[in-house]
Amino acid sequence: MKSWNNYLLKSKMFIVFSAVSLFIVMLTCIIFYYKNVSDIKNQTLSLSDTITRQFSRTFELYMQDVEKLSVSIIGDPIIQQSLIDHYRVTDSVAQNEIELTINKRLFTHLQPRPQLQSIYIFTTDDIAYFVSKGGGPKVSFKLREENWYEKRLEMPGIKFLLQPVTTESTGGEHEAKVISFVRNINRIPYRDVLAYMKININVNVFKDMLVNSDSNEIERNMRAFIITDEGSVIYDDRNELTGSEDSGIDLSIFQGSGQSGELIWNGENYLYTMSKSSYTKWNTLILIPSEFLLKKQQHTAYILILVGLLAMGLIAFVSYTLSYQITLPLRNLMKKMARVEQGDLSQRMEVAGNNEFSRLSRIYNRMLDSITRLIGEVYTSKLAEKNAQISALQAQINPHFLYNTLNIMKSISRVRGIEEVAEMAESLAELFKYSMKNLQRPIPLRDEMDHISHYMNIQQHRFGSRFEFSMDVPEALQDASILKLTVQPLIENAIVHGLGKVKSGGRIVIAVRRLGDDLIIEVSDNGCGIEEERLHMLRKRIMGIQAADVLEEDGLGIGLSNIALRIKLFHGVKYGAELISANGRGTTVRLTFPYERFVKVKGEAG
Structure with missing residues (x-):
């Protein structure tokens, strides 16, 4: 069909x-x-x-x-x-x-x-x-x-x-x-x-009382009776049942309060109207066959x-x-x-008037003009594309050059016995290596946690014992699939914005758990927290309601909104980021992913 x-x-x-x-x-x-x-x-x-x-x-x-x-x-x-x-x-x-x-x-x-x-x-x-x-x-x-x-x-x-x-x-x-x-x-x-x-009255007196008009269809088709409550027929206008003891009509209509309705008589349907005389106690009944109405x-x-x-x-x-x-x-x-x-790009529509089809024709003609113009510009765009490719290759050289240089610094530091510099160089090299490839592809949670370990290694050399860092990640969830660089920026925000002014006793905790079909990752700190007004604006930014230039340019709102946007674009609007904070009581950022085990794509580098 x-x-x-x-x-x-x-x-x-x-x-x-x-x-x-x-x-x-x-x-x-x-x-x-x-x-x-x-x-x-x-x-x-x-x-x-x-x-x-x-x-x-x-x-x-x-x-x-x-x-x-x-x-x-x-x-x-x-x-x-x-x-x-x-x-x-x-x-x-x-x-x-x-x-x-x-x-x-x-x-x-x-x-x-x-x-x-x-x-x-x-x-x-x-x-x-x-x-x-x-x-x-x-x-x-x-x-x-x-x-x-x-x-x-x-x-x-x-x-x-x-x-x-x-x-x-x-x-x-x-x-x-x-x-x-x-x-x-x-x-x-x-x-x-x-x-x-005893006065005997001829029943023909009723004929003079009931004069039917041949011009009226109802009167031509109706039947007229005078009947006692017991069913005796006093008068039948067709003189068929006059004097009969049983009219065949349901006597219950004479006992009820209804004055009209429908009944079945002799196997046929009729409409009826009835009037009981308070003087004679007899019932006047008019029947109209339903066939007439049909x-x-x-x-x-x-x-x-x-x-x-x-x-x-x-x-x-x-x-x-x-x-x-x-x-x-x-x-x-x-x-x-x-x-x-x-x-054949010479085909043009004739335009007449200002209705919908005329407007569509004008748009069609302008579209062909644009196509013709763009065809003339295509060769210039190809040249610009080649130049862009060359620039991109040059942009890739710089990170690789920096990564190789850090590895050389690590080797020299270990040869000369400067172990701290070697560890920092190695961690920084791993950070660059992790950040350079496959940003939009899912990774196992284990890789993101390793990346955070390298990052915290550098930060602890920098801040010493000003704060403690701990991770609560069940082994069963280490192979869960997440997006790269969605958790580490939260650690950075916690250090810079949450614990920036803390001299000692700071604490950063990563907690991972599974809730039904969802994977929940929470990054918490016990820092200064966020004021209520600014927290409200940050939440609006995370939900995409407020523009970036509304917030102060300290990177917190931009980083969180970018992470939330990446999660929503990749997994859907059901998932994303949630910000929980109170002034002076610390901050918690909760990320929600769909729980999926990471599957390595064939041919993908490790």
Whole structure:
């Protein structure tokens, strides 16, 4: 597979522009889609809730009107007197007259109301007075055969009872589904029960209350129910379940506090809104199939996909054109540079304007001018290089000459018996020999310690017993790898700066230890120490924060910073030097190296 770095800049720009733009378009479409779906769902539930509440309220008002009708029947003085007479007379002729009178009054109340199917009055002695529309026969004959009879004892505390759907004949083969409104007929003004009244209401009354608009998609697709808490269907707008004892709907929705949500009915998903009537205690339920919402969501998705494809096409075209225009000058520059690579230095870019490519072209042209000029100067530089080599050879002669002279002085001193001069000459010769070669190559710690011994041999001849010197170097660490001339300058600093003013009792200690993967070398003295302000500046210099000219020119800060810099450059910023001191309490310099055993390079001189 082709590596990303191998793609042309034009291809990279096109891919990146297209990918980023596509991501933004897709993210925007997804957010818009889910926002739109949420809005559709909320709007649907809001409209459904409005329809539910209106339907429930309309039914309440109708039932309140029926209650008013019942009150007017109860308060009818003719019916009141006729019922009183019913219990007094025993003559059958008189009873017939009472029945005719009651039926006539009931028919007067029934006739103006089209959705009332029939009215019954049951006396406590099992006589039923009855009027019906359409000539339907009497269905109920005795009070004790009524399904609501057992609840009559509760009626004194309740204004009325509403009974679920039953079937009543309207004459011939036709039947009507009715709900029943039942209440007591009390004797006025004594409040004792004279009889019970049942008003049958045709369920078709609900059709007039719920008028669906064909122009509204929600109303065309919704299902409307009136259901009791026990699950009996009072009304189904499609007349499929009206009168059914089991609607198949989860009855828990009528017990909870939620007025809307989602449910599964007959294996399909629906949104529902529900309103419980505080007057009738029945539940008005509106169901909207989720499939209806899915169709709307699909319509939105098709529009978003179309918009997304158009946006992607436009973005791809713009990205390709833009990347081509941006990389065209670069391709021209690459062609010019390829010819320069073959030796044609006359290739120049045309410069127009002051944009980035124009500036790059000017830099390219100046670069070629510089190359042409440098080619003319190369022969002169070769001559200067030869002269420098000669000077370097001469500079190497002087140390070697001095080293050889010291060896001659050592030999003469020993021949003539001047042993101290011979030892100093030998130590000084070893110092020069150690310092002349391989400054940047690692050495074993043993060599650096030997070099320090030679140095201290000379210093002890110079200072006598003014200070003591000791080394604590475990034999196991003698072959550890360090950089040359990183420890000896610290000894020199300790003598010059730490013990310079000490007349006796001075002490210099070298301590080496291993700490994990690190090699720690500490050089300590018990000299005058360093003042806090100067110590702060020295530490900044060691860390490379402060310039050399900020410190006094006594060599201490320069030497330490050079050692720290060499260690960091060779081993990394984790390693280096640390300065610890207090005024009048001496000074300790701690060097940190990675612990590695020294391995001699093949062919390297010893």
